Structure formats: structure tokens, C-alpha cells
Amino acid sequence: MRHHTSSHEDRADVLIVGAGPTGLTLAIDLARRGVACHVVEETERRAVNPRCNTTSARSMEIFRRLGLADDIRRAGLPEDYPMSIQYRTTLRGEEIFRIDLPSAGEVLAGAGRDRWPTPEPQHRISQLFLEPILERHASKLPGLTLERGTRLVELRQYEDHVEAVVESAGTTRVIRCSYVVGSDGAHSAVRRQLGIRYQGVDAIQKFVSTFVRSSELGRLAAPDRAWTYWTYGRRLASLIAIDGDELWLHHVAFDPGHDTDHEDPERLLTEAVGGEVEHEVLGVVRWTGRQLVAERYHDGRVFLAGDAAHIWIPVGGFGMNAGIQDAATLSWMLAAVHHGWAPPDLLTAYERERKPVGEQFAGAVGSAARASLADVSPDIHLPGQDGERARAELADRLAVTEPHRYSPDGFSFGYHYASSPLVVGGEGQAVISMGGYRERAQPGFRLPHSWLDDGRSVLDVLGPDFTLLRTDSTVDVEPWTDAARERGIPLTVADLPARWPDRYPTALLLVRPDQHIAWMGGADARPDELLHTVTGRLAAHQR
Structure with a gap:
């Protein structure tokens, strides 16, 4: 050419x-x-x-x-499709464990919203x-x-x-x-x-992923629908509902040294379902799960x-x-x-x-994957009490490894920039985990959510750039607006009710455009110095 x-x-x-x-x-x-x-x-x-x-x-x-x-x-x-996760011997076999989560329709209707740690589950x-x-x-x-x-x-x-x-x-x-x-x-x-x-671990697991169209799979799932079915046939596998009807994604996991080129996707699906099922293969991908960071x-x-x-x-x-x-x-x-x-x-x-x-x-993620993909006793397929005992033991293990994997609030609300040069007053923090987070404002962390009386989230009152939140209306914010105007820094000022002192424990919170807290403090702050720091100009000293 x-x-x-x-x-x-x-x-x-x-x-x-x-x-x-x-x-x-x-x-x-x-x-x-x-x-x-x-x-x-x-x-x-x-x-x-x-x-x-x-x-x-x-x-x-x-x-x-x-x-x-x-x-x-x-x-x-x-919208009415359950977001549940089921763990079964095969799709046609015995249920071992399940995690029930709300459907999109239930979220849109606001079911249980007062208990949500977020306005957007x-x-x-x-x-x-x-x-x-x-x-x-x-x-x-x-x-x-x-x-x-x-x-x-x-x-x-x-x-x-x-x-x-x-x-x-x-x-x-x-x-x-x-x-x-x-x-x-x-x-x-x-x-x-x-x-x-x-840099990191080049291979944790290998996978064969098959995208299929199958109305029969939809019919098999219909009596007890779930978003994902984990199955324990010859290999650990997951079957994920894509459209809630006939489109499914089938992942099968193998050891990192396994040659997946000779694995037949048709056979793998049959093993996971527990019998042959009518389907059309739309695509097959063989890939390796890694743990790498640039x-x-x-x-x-x-x-x-x-x-x-x-x-x-x-x-x-x-x-x-x-x-x-x-x-x-x-x-x-x-x-x-x-x-x-x-x-x-x-x-x-x-x-x-x-x-x-x-x-x-x-x-x-690597640690969670190793725990979730660990070997399972073949005894779960046995009839009678021996099989029941093996399935109960696996259910106990899954109750420990799986809930945070499917509701990883620590990854959503617990990651932080506390050691960033753009954050003032950040402290040393524990290593980020899937389940660990605090519903309390901290420098470097995403601003915690609360529902306001008008139905909005606290996150909804934030401006597009920096926002100064005030929980004490007696604190004068004019020094802040003056300092921001002099430096050309766009700043929104908003008042919060004072009824959440444990969640928002200071009179003022400076929130970045990405909704992470840059600084927390009171009326004795030096706005000019702080605004310089959070925009990358010089280091401020916490008072």
C-alpha cells in the first residue's frame, strides 16, 4: 500500500x-x-x-x-432484572451460595436510599x-x-x-x-x-471467554434469574447475563501455565451448564489476567x-x-x-x-482473585450428606471472600490522595482494601455523601471547579472569595446543614473539582496560602 x-x-x-x-x-x-x-x-x-x-x-x-x-x-x-450472584455446582445443579443485590429499577425508585453511602449505587x-x-x-x-x-x-x-x-x-x-x-x-x-x-505479576490466571446467543440459556435462568452464575464443573466458570435475555458471556479460569489454545469453548459451556444447550458463538477470546502497573x-x-x-x-x-x-x-x-x-x-x-x-x-485485586479462584473440592458434586457437607463448607468460604468483591465500597469511597502535594493536612493511611472506608470527611478522600432536605446529594451542590463548603454560617468566607478572585481560581461557596458533625467535622471544607477534599479547617485559615497549595504553587502549613 x-x-x-x-x-x-x-x-x-x-x-x-x-x-x-x-x-x-x-x-x-x-x-x-x-x-x-x-x-x-x-x-x-x-x-x-x-x-x-x-x-x-x-x-x-x-x-x-x-x-x-x-x-x-x-x-x-x-430494569426489573435481579443483580444477584449465584454460586452453583452447574447451572442445572445445586445452589451453593448467593448474594442478592437490588435491580436497576429498585435503585431508580430509591428503595433503601437512606442507607446508601452514595447517591449512585x-x-x-x-x-x-x-x-x-x-x-x-x-x-x-x-x-x-x-x-x-x-x-x-x-x-x-x-x-x-x-x-x-x-x-x-x-x-x-x-x-x-x-x-x-x-x-x-x-x-x-x-x-x-x-x-x-x-511492572508487576505477568500472569495470575488464564481465561477462555465466549460470547454466545442462546434463548435456551435464558429459559434455564428464568425461574431464578441472576446477573452472574458461578459454576464448578471441570473448571471454575462464570456465566454473565448481558441483556437479560439471550446474550451471555462465559468466562472459564485456568492456571497461568495452562495451554488454553486446545480448550474447546463448546465443551466448556456444556460443562458449566451441566448438559448441552442450544447456542450460537458470537466470539471467543483467550486471554491472561495480570497484575501490572506502568x-x-x-x-x-x-x-x-x-x-x-x-x-x-x-x-x-x-x-x-x-x-x-x-x-x-x-x-x-x-x-x-x-x-x-x-x-x-x-x-x-x-x-x-x-x-x-x-x-x-x-x-x-490480585489477592481477591486468588482467594475467589482457589481450588474447590470435587466433593461438592457428590449426592447425599457428603455433598451437602462439601457445599456447606464452600458456602462458608464464599461468605468471606465474595461480598466485598461484589460491593467493593472501599475501592469506590476509600481510595485517596492524602499524601498528594495538592492536599493539606493529609495523614498516613492504611492500604486501600475492597471493603474499607469511613463515612467521615478526611483530607484527600472523596467527600462523603448525605441526602439534603431538597432531595439532592451533598455531592450535587458542588460547583464544577473548587467548592468551599461551610457547616458553620458564622464563619466569614469573604477572605476566601477575595483570594480566589485575585488568583483567577473559580470557587463556589455552599452552606451545609450542621447536623452531621461526625461526617463533616470542621467549619470549612475545600473540595476539589474531582470531589476529593483538598483541606479542612476553620476560621483561622489562610486562604491565599491554601489556594496556592491546592493549585500546585507552593506548600501550605496546616494550622
Whole structure:
């Protein structure tokens, strides 16, 4: 094929390479913040095989801020479809254990909302349905363009800009931009251009994943529907409902040294179901679950996010969801620098905040995967008391390993940036875990949720940039608004009721654009010094 070079040079404030959930979330957030961005995606069409099938509570909160949460919650499985997880000998066999979780319809109706630690509980939606929603919203935003069938060829960094050489339909051209973000997956061209390597465990488990269409599977599941059925045939496997009807994703786990090339997906499905079932194979993927984090998250004006920065075994869907968190952090930083109210040095905090989170997530996910995928006694298939005893023992084990895996609130509300140079008063914290979090405001953590009298969440009163929350109306906030105005820092001021002293224990809380707390204190604060610190200019001393 002959390649042609165009003399035309395109321009963008930010070039995003990769149009998966991370790249699209970042693009939407940047465009809403007034930063023009161009997204290039090498593939012409979205992938056919489902990948991530869970959108975490924290991701749903981010989508709520972007105005997307309701559309996402109404998509995927039918609103009345149970989000339960069942553990069975085979699909046709004995139930061993179950976890019952509310359907999308129950969440939309607000059932039990007073007990929620979030205004947006997690949602089970396949990436097959999530990505079109994100792309549709992206297409409506001014300043955001998306180009498919375009691959990155080369990056050239300069002191004040980056030149990206891209190729489309045999023609190469240059895109000149201020910054580049690689959200182009595990085989990231951006990461390769930077010469950045992954570090960690190269193989935890191998998998054979088969996407099937089967109305018979839907009929088998209908008497006791669940979102996921775990089965213990020859191999541990999961069968995930994609549309609540005839589309299913079947994952089968193997030891990391196992040769999966010779595993027959048809036989694997038969073993999991406990008999043959009518079906059509739509796609088969053989892949390896890993525990890897990039050695660096940025180089100069180029940044990595999502799977380009970290990959791990998909327990709880936290590959995609960690990427969405990456996007929420990087977007406000890029926008602050673009609009001039923060210096370029602010961007170095992205790696200092997100890389430790990625490393701790990787470790926790790896440990959870090893516990959940541990060997199971074949005695669970025996008839009579011996089988009952083996199934009861397995149920006891699952009661310990599984609940936090499917409601990993620690990953949504317990991750933090307490040691960030942009956070004042952060303290040493325990390692992030799936289940660990406190419903109490702390510097570096996401602001805890509470319902207000008007039905809004506390998170809903936050402005698009920095917000100063006041729980004591006698504290004068004029020094803050004056200091912010002098420095061009956009600041929203909002009052909170004083009825939650344990949850919001100080008179003032300064909240960042990504809803994490930058500082907490009282009337004796020095707003000018604090605002300098949280925007990356100098270190303030906690008083």
C-alpha cells in the first residue's frame, strides 16, 4: 500500500488516543470544562465481545456529575432484572451460595436510599451498552471531535507542545496539541512511544471467554434469574447475563501455565451448564489476567490513563473503573492549566496521586482473585450428606471472600490522595482494601455523601471547579472569595446543614473539582496560602 503525507497540520488543546470508557469520559469532562479535545481511535468499530460488565458506585457518581448517570442506569439489563450472584455446582445443579443485590429499577425508585453511602449505587451494564452512551453524549459537545480508523504513528515532544503523527486510510498527518493522553489499552501505542514498561505479576490466571446467543440459556435462568452464575464443573466458570435475555458471556479460569489454545469453548459451556444447550458463538477470546502497573504515568506533556497505565485481573470491573477515576483526576488538572489558574507543574501531581492508587488496587485485586479462584473440592458434586457437607463448607468460604468483591465500597469511597502535594493536612493511611472506608470527611478522600432536605446529594451542590463548603454560617468566607478572585481560581461557596458533625467535622471544607477534599479547617485559615497549595504553587502549613 502506498502511504501519502498531508501537509495540513491539525490542532487540538488535548489529543486523546483511545475511545474506550476512559478516553471518552476524559473527553466529555474536558469538553464540559471548555477544553477542546480530539479523540483518535484505531478501530473502525467498537469491539463485539463484552468486556467490563460493572460500573462502580464511584464511576456512577462521576457520570452523575457529567449528566450521564440516568441514561446509563436505564441501559443494559432490564430494569426489573435481579443483580444477584449465584454460586452453583452447574447451572442445572445445586445452589451453593448467593448474594442478592437490588435491580436497576429498585435503585431508580430509591428503595433503601437512606442507607446508601452514595447517591449512585453500582450498576451492572456491559461495556457493549456503556460505550455507545458515552460516544453519543460526546458527539453532542462543542469542542470535542472523535475520529475512528486512525492510529498513532509517532509522538514528538517539544517544550511548549506535542506533535502527534497519525495515519488514516493510508495518509499520515500531524496533529499539534498542548497535551496527549494515551487511553489506548494494554497494548498502548502511546506507552510504547514513551518507552514506559509495566511492572508487576505477568500472569495470575488464564481465561477462555465466549460470547454466545442462546434463548435456551435464558429459559434455564428464568425461574431464578441472576446477573452472574458461578459454576464448578471441570473448571471454575462464570456465566454473565448481558441483556437479560439471550446474550451471555462465559468466562472459564485456568492456571497461568495452562495451554488454553486446545480448550474447546463448546465443551466448556456444556460443562458449566451441566448438559448441552442450544447456542450460537458470537466470539471467543483467550486471554491472561495480570497484575501490572506502568512504571510511570507521564512523560513531559504525555500522560497515560486506564489500561495503558494499569491492567489487572478483572475482579469487580476495576480495570475500567480505575480508568474512569484516572480521567476524573486528569481532566480537572488539564483544564486548570489550560485556563491559566494553575501552573503546568500541577500536572506532576497526577502520577503522584493515581499511581499509588493503581498499585494498591492491583495488589488488592490480585489477592481477591486468588482467594475467589482457589481450588474447590470435587466433593461438592457428590449426592447425599457428603455433598451437602462439601457445599456447606464452600458456602462458608464464599461468605468471606465474595461480598466485598461484589460491593467493593472501599475501592469506590476509600481510595485517596492524602499524601498528594495538592492536599493539606493529609495523614498516613492504611492500604486501600475492597471493603474499607469511613463515612467521615478526611483530607484527600472523596467527600462523603448525605441526602439534603431538597432531595439532592451533598455531592450535587458542588460547583464544577473548587467548592468551599461551610457547616458553620458564622464563619466569614469573604477572605476566601477575595483570594480566589485575585488568583483567577473559580470557587463556589455552599452552606451545609450542621447536623452531621461526625461526617463533616470542621467549619470549612475545600473540595476539589474531582470531589476529593483538598483541606479542612476553620476560621483561622489562610486562604491565599491554601489556594496556592491546592493549585500546585507552593506548600501550605496546616494550622
